[in-house]
Amino acid sequence: MKRLDARAPDFEAAFTSLLANREAESARVDAPVAEILAKVRAKGDEAVCAYTSRFDRLDLTPETMRITGAEVKEAASGVPQDLLDALNVAATRIEDFHRAQLPQDMKYTDSDGLTLGQRWTSLDAVGLYVPGGKAAYPSSVLMNAIPARVAGVKRLAMCVPTPGGVLNPLVLAAAKRAGVTEIYRVGGAQAVGAMAFGTETVAPVDRIVGPGNAWVAEAKRQVFGHVGIDSIAGPSEVVVVADAKNDPRLVALDLLAQAEHDELAQSILITDDAAFGHLVTEAVETELKTLSRAAIARASWRDFGAVIIVRDWEEAARLVDRLAPEHLELMVDEPEALFARVRHAGAAFLGRFCPEAVGDYVGGPNHVLPTSRTARFASGLSVYDFLKRTTFISSGPDALSRIGRAGVALATAEGLEAHALSISERLKIIDRG
Amino acid sequence: MKRLDARAPDFEAAFTSLLANREAESARVDAPVAEILAKVRAKGDEAVCAYTSRFDRLDLTPETMRITGAEVKEAASGVPQDLLDALNVAATRIEDFHRAQLPQDMKYTDSDGLTLGQRWTSLDAVGLYVPGGKAAYPSSVLMNAIPARVAGVKRLAMCVPTPGGVLNPLVLAAAKRAGVTEIYRVGGAQAVGAMAFGTETVAPVDRIVGPGNAWVAEAKRQVFGHVGIDSIAGPSEVVVVADAKNDPRLVALDLLAQAEHDELAQSILITDDAAFGHLVTEAVETELKTLSRAAIARASWRDFGAVIIVRDWEEAARLVDRLAPEHLELMVDEPEALFARVRHAGAAFLGRFCPEAVGDYVGGPNHVLPTSRTARFASGLSVYDFLKRTTFISSGPDALSRIGRAGVALATAEGLEAHALSISERLKIIDRG
Numbered sequence: 084m085k086r087l088d089a090r091a092p093d094f095e096a097a098f099t100s101l102l103a104n105r106e107a108e109s110a111r112v113d114a115p116v117a118e119i120l121a122k123v124r125a126k127g128d129e130a131v132c133a134y135t136s137r138f139d140r141l142d143l144t145p146e147t148m149r150i151t152g153a154e155v156k157e158a159a160s161g162v163p164q165d166l167l168d169a170l171n172v173a174a175t176r177i178e179d180f181h182r183a184q185l186p187q188d189m190k191y192t193d194s195d196g197l198t199l200g201q202r203w204t205s206l207d208a209v210g211l212y213v214p215g216g217k218a219a220y221p222s223s224v225l226m227n228a229i230p231a232r233v234a235g236v237k238r239l240a241m242c243v244p245t246p247g248g249v250l251n252p253l254v255l256a257a258a259k260r261a262g263v264t265e266i267y268r269v270g271g272a273q274a275v276g277a278m279a280f281g282t283e284t285v286a287p288v289d290r291i292v293g294p295g296n297a298w299v300a301e302a303k304r305q306v307f308g309h310v311g312i313d314s315i316a317g318p319s320e321v322v323v324v325a326d327a328k329n330d331p332r333l334v335a336l337d338l339l340a341q342a343e344h345d346e347l348a349q350s351i352l353i354t355d356d357a358a359f360g361h362l363v364t365e366a367v368e369t370e371l372k373t374l375s376r377a378a379i380a381r382a383s384w385r386d387f388g389a390v391i392i393v394r395d396w397e398e399a400a401r402l403v404d405r406l407a408p409e410h411l412e413l414m415v416d417e418p419e420a421l422f423a424r425v426r427h428a429g430a431a432f433l434g435r436f437c438p439e440a441v442g443d444y445v446g447g448p449n450h451v452l453p454t455s456r457t458a459r460f461a462s463g464l465s466v467y468d469f470l471k472r473t474t475f476i477s478s479g480p481d482a483l484s485r486i487g488r489a490g491v492a493l494a495t496a497e498g499l500e501a502h503a504l505s506i507s508e509r510l511k512i513i514d515r516g
Numbered sequence: 517m518k519r520l521d522a523r524a525p526d527f528e529a530a531f532t533s534l535l536a537n538r539e540a541e542s543a544r545v546d547a548p549v550a551e552i553l554a555k556v557r558a559k560g561d562e563a564v565c566a567y568t569s570r571f572d573r574l575d576l577t578p579e580t581m582r583i584t585g586a587e588v589k590e591a592a593s594g595v596p597q598d599l600l601d602a603l604n605v606a607a608t609r610i611e612d613f614h615r616a617q618l619p620q621d622m623k624y625t626d627s628d629g630l631t632l633g634q635r636w637t638s639l640d641a642v643g644l645y646v647p648g649g650k651a652a653y654p655s656s657v658l659m660n661a662i663p664a665r666v667a668g669v670k671r672l673a674m675c676v677p678t679p680g681g682v683l684n685p686l687v688l689a690a691a692k693r694a695g696v697t698e699i700y701r702v703g704g705a706q707a708v709g710a711m712a713f714g715t716e717t718v719a720p721v722d723r724i725v726g727p728g729n730a731w732v733a734e735a736k737r738q739v740f741g742h743v744g745i746d747s748i749a750g751p752s753e754v755v756v757v758a759d760a761k762n763d764p765r766l767v768a769l770d771l772l773a774q775a776e777h778d779e780l781a782q783s784i785l786i787t788d789d790a791a792f793g794h795l796v797t798e799a800v801e802t803e804l805k806t807l808s809r810a811a812i813a814r815a816s817w818r819d820f821g822a823v824i825i826v827r828d829w830e831e832a833a834r835l836v837d838r839l840a841p842e843h844l845e846l847m848v849d850e851p852e853a854l855f856a857r858v859r860h861a862g863a864a865f866l867g868r869f870c871p872e873a874v875g876d877y878v879g880g881p882n883h884v885l886p887t888s889r890t891a892r893f894a895s896g897l898s899v900y901d902f903l904k905r906t907t908f909i910s911s912g913p914d915a916l917s918r919i920g921r922a923g924v925a926l927a928t929a930e931g932l933e934a935h936a937l938s939i940s941e942r943l944k945i946i947d948r949g
Contacts, residue, residue, distance in 0.1 A: 166929055172922035180632055183624065189616060198866075199613055199880050204859045206893050220930050253929055289893040308748070311893035315741070333941060339934040375933045422908065426637050433631075433910035436946070438938040441909060441916070444923040447632050448907035460639050460722040460744035462905040472895040474881035475855065476874060477866035483874070486609070490877040492602035496686055497653050500808045501772040502873040508766060509869055 084364065084388035088357070089398055101389055102405065105318045105347045105455065116272045116301045123276030128283045134273040139215075139246045143268065145284045150250070150266040159256035167256060173445045174225050174260045180447030181233040184466050196482035201474045205235035208286065209469060210278030210310075211263065212293035212303075213254060215244035215270055221257035222443060226450050226464065227293050228261035234469035239263050240278060240288055244270020275302035279310045292451075292468065313464060317455035318347035321439055322406055322428075324399050324421065325352060325414040327359035329435060335366035337412055337438050342383035343376040349387040351406065353399045360390040400424035407458040410439045429458040480513040517797065517821035521790070522831055534822055535838065538751045538780045538888065549705045549734040556709030561716045567706040572648075572679045576701065578717045583683070583699040592689035600689060606878045607658050607693045613880030614666040617899050629915035634907045638668035641719065642902060643711030643743075644696065645726035645736075646687060648677035648703050654690035655876060659883050659897065660726050661694035667902035672696050673711060673721055677703020708735035712743045725884075725901065746897060750888035751780035754872055755839055755861075757832050757854065758785060758847040760792035762868060768799035770845055770871050775816035776809040782820040784839065786832045793823040833857035840891040843872045862891040913946040 087097045122130040128145040135143050159167070190200035209231045213224055224241075231239050241258055243251070245268040258266055267285060269277060275295075281287030290311035291303055303312040321341035325334050338350035354360050367384060371377045393399045400421060403411060407427035415421055418433035425431070429452035432439050443450045451464035487506045494502035520530045555563040561578040568576050592600075623633035642664045646657055657674075664672050674691055676684070678701040691699055700718060702710060708728075714720030723744035724736055736745040754774035758767050771783035787793050800817060804810045826832045833854060836844060840860035848854055851866035858864070862885035865872050876883045884897035920939045927935035 166925055169922035169925035169929075172919060173926060176626075176628075176919070179626065183622060183632075184634065186619065191616065193609075193612065193880075195609075197879065199616075201617065201881070207859070222926055222930065308750075308888075308890070311890075317741075330945070333938065333945075336934055336938040336941060340932070340938045343932060343934045370934070370937075375931070380934065418910065425906075426640070427904075428906050431906055431908040433908060434912060436913045436916045436942055437909055437911035438942065440927055440932075440935040440938045441911060441919070441923055443935060444926045445919045446630065446909040446911075447626075448634070448909060453904075455741075457741070457744075458904065458906070460904060463907055465905065467900070471860075471886075471891065471893060472898065473858075473861050473864055473891070474896055475864040475866060476870055476879040476881060477851065478870035478874060478879075479867060480869045483869045486605060486874070486878045489602035489605035490874055492599055493606060493655055493877045494873055496599055496602075497655065498808070499773070499776060499873075501769055501776045501803070501813065502876060504803075505766065505769040505773045505871040505873045508769060509871065512763070512766075513869070 084384050084390065086360070087389060087391045089391065089393045098391070098402065098405070101351070102456065105349060105387060110297060112298050112301050113305070116298055116305060119272040120276040120302060120305055123273050123282065124280040131269055131273050131277050131282055134271065135269055138271055139244050141245060141248050141268070148267050148269060148284050150255070150268055154250065155255045155259050155266065158250050158252040159259055161252045162256045166253065170221065170225070170257055170260055173222065174229060176445055176447040177225055177229045178233060181230045181466050185233065186467070186470070195485045196479065197486070198477040199475070201472045203470045203472055206289045206469050206471065207236070208238035208240065208288040209236045210288035210291040211239060211241040212274060212291060212295050212299055213241055213243040214295055215246055219243065219251050219254045221253040222450065223294060224254055224257040225261050228258065228263050230449065230464060230466045231469040232262040234466040236469050238265070238286070238288070240285065241266045242269045242274035242278060244268070244274070272298045272302035275299060275306060279306035290469070292464070313451070313468060314453065314457070314461060318345055318349065319454050320349040320351070320408050321410040321412065322351045322353060322403055322408040323412040323414060324396070324403065325354050325359070325412070326416065327354070327356035328416070329359070329414050331359065331362035331366045332370070333438070334363045334414065335370055338363070338367060338384070338388065339370055339374060339380050340438065340440050341410065342380035342388065343374065344379070346379055346382040347387070348383045350384060351389045351391065351408070353391045353393055353402060355393055355395060357392045360392060364390060396421050397424065403428065407456045409452045409454045409458060410442070412437070412439055427458050429453045429463055483509060484513050517817050517823065519793070520822060520824045522824065522826045522835070531824070531835065531838070534784070535889065538782060538820060543730060545731050545734050546738070549731055549738060552705040553709040553735060553738055556706050556715065557713040564702055564706050564710050564715055567704065568702055571704055572677050574678060574681050574701070581700050581702060581717050583688070583701055587683065588688045588692050588699065591683050591685040592692055594685045595689045599686065603654065603658070603690055603693055606655065607662060609878055609880040610658055610662045611666060614663045614899050618666065619900070619903070628918045629912065630919070631910040632908070634905045636903045636905055639722045639902050639904065640669070641671035641673065641721040642669045643721035643724040644672060644674040645707060645724060645728050645732055646674055646676040647728055648679055652676065652684050652687045654686040655883065656727060657687055657690035658694050661691065661696050663882065663897060663899045664902040665695040667899040669902050671698070671719070671721070673718065674699045675702050675707035675711060677701070677707070705731045705735035708732055708739060712739035723902070725897070746884070746901060747886065747890070747894060751778055751782065752887050753782035753784070753841050754843040754845065755784045755786060755836055755841040756845040756847060757829070757836065758787050758792070758845070759849065760787070760789035761849070762847050764792065764795035764799045765803070766871070767796045767847065768803055771796070771800060771817070771821065772803055772807060772813050773871065773873050774843065775813035775821065776807065779812055779815040780820070781816045783817060784822045784824065784841070786824045786826055786835060788826055788828060788832070790825045793825060797823060829854050830857065836861065840889045842885045842887045842891060843875070845870070845872055860891050862886045862896055916942055917946050
């Protein structure tokens, strides 16, 4: 963990080093992934089953690739009721927020007499990748699936590896609650290939979302263009801006909630009180003694954690913008005023009783957010990812006669004669009355 | 050109072949592009000037990389007034449409007492790539630059190669009108590198947009993640749905306006009248005798053109959805009704007096649109490409006490103890009053 003081002469250099790339160099898997995708495209189910046998020690046939409704129901019946209730609270709140997010169509007639607009329509089919084993988070199923269904996507196919055939009941319960329409016990690059190109059993989708390992990420990169994909998530981060009125232990827990995700996660406290900063770092050490994921959290905090002392919140806002964090907590007296000064953050959590973990589960807004400073130009997952716009222009002869000549002039200047003629020949017809 | 009849037994096979990928296999340039990007990142201006000397036969220094305001003014002064007027008509209409497109922020307090919302902010800086030579379209400068400025982007840097030092006056006039803030006479992968990583002279940007050759496209692919990019455009297409009441020559010109872009472009007529289809193909042949870009248009029409005879417009709408065309013209009696049945198209042009070329220049909506069937999941360029969303959650103790327990349950189920504690420890404080 680093301590930085904005008044120190070496601050700029120390701060810049915090912005450094935390991407781990992942093994190059482009060639094996390309081979898997080509095989799945050429041989369909046969290839998918062969790879599943090899990678997941699971013998499938086209008939058993799909997890049946009965299996989902049975698995979900083993989930304790309080967890199902919690899942339902989360799902309902996520649905409500994303429904509020739905954009309106637009249509207007302008002074030249043209009717212009844009119309939103949902994608027909979406594929959701869910990692197997420990990385399978039911909350992630809700966050990826619900915006698609709220957007109006009819087909929502999910692929989840089940190494050795073991199903994850809470993940299946989340998929059921979120409205996933079909689930396949297939993972890895072969799952991405099946969803992108289709097989005899899996119909192709238009967009693939959801987190995955390096093979899945590379497969998504390679099928991009053929289908849409979501952004490839990097290591995650939180910036907590907190004054000395806060309980240091709560701030420490918020920092550790980020750090426990991943050794590459980054947790940064920005405060205007150096003594409070010390209290928080002491509290972090205390919590690390008992935290179940202490090994991961300790590595993250040691390598990438930071406490930054600032003169005032104005300075804090400027530093936040340079960090452009995925998550931003504002635990100060007037969080709205400070939020208004910040430009770049994936999601903000305002107030002393709004830890980031609320947003991971039950807040409502999406927890799939731009990582690694990409909040400078990117946004979290939303209904927009499952909608596309068609713009439209409607013109009659009067409107065309008002704007057509400018179009002819520009088309001619660009040397596109048929473009120019397609307008000018209509103008002639209009002029002839 | 192919003739297809939806009633013919072999229709499905013939139609499916129309959907085949038209991407040309482009030469692999990933290794040389990676080298250029690495050099630009390490050596800045020095590398940019060296590559410009090599590829564009132009000797630059850091002082002469930027095209001065005086140079832009002088170049623009050579553009005929009627062209400047046309540029202004186009720019004003594009501004108006994209201003209407600006989304609203959202904020509401829900029944649990949480205040939720999302806020749109613009990117700080955008880079616009403009190809040199013949492919430099002033309309493309307007279409890429104006949405960025309307979105509120402060810095809009443009890179355009000027082989041999020759400036394109109309492109510079378009850049000036569109509000580009700085212009560099640099092209290729080195321009993309300069904008992505920054040099002594070119400050880095957050997103790079605009068309380019294979080197530019590959460079954009490689810097993606570090900055945002737009989608890589494939060959372009139009579907014209027209009844027999239309002038066959106008329909032919609309089909040729697409075909004249590129040998890989695709122009498809869908009509319910076989005889009208024949008249249109005859008119295409007549126009090809005199069209300045006949060689390109003829190749496109020969290899990828099609006339499809349908039973009715319902069938036409289903085929349009499978084609998901970049451009869709509806030259029928009730274009709005037909448009309502279509789900997948980049941009639609409604009525007999609304040729697609209107949309290329002066309509107002963007002409940068999803190509090659990607309208199934992608949209045209818009103000959204230059904005990002920050979602926010504001919670006090009452609100947290209503939803917190569900969050604790899910965090615990996912094995994330600090997540659970960051909520449960606050709940304890609240319970203690």
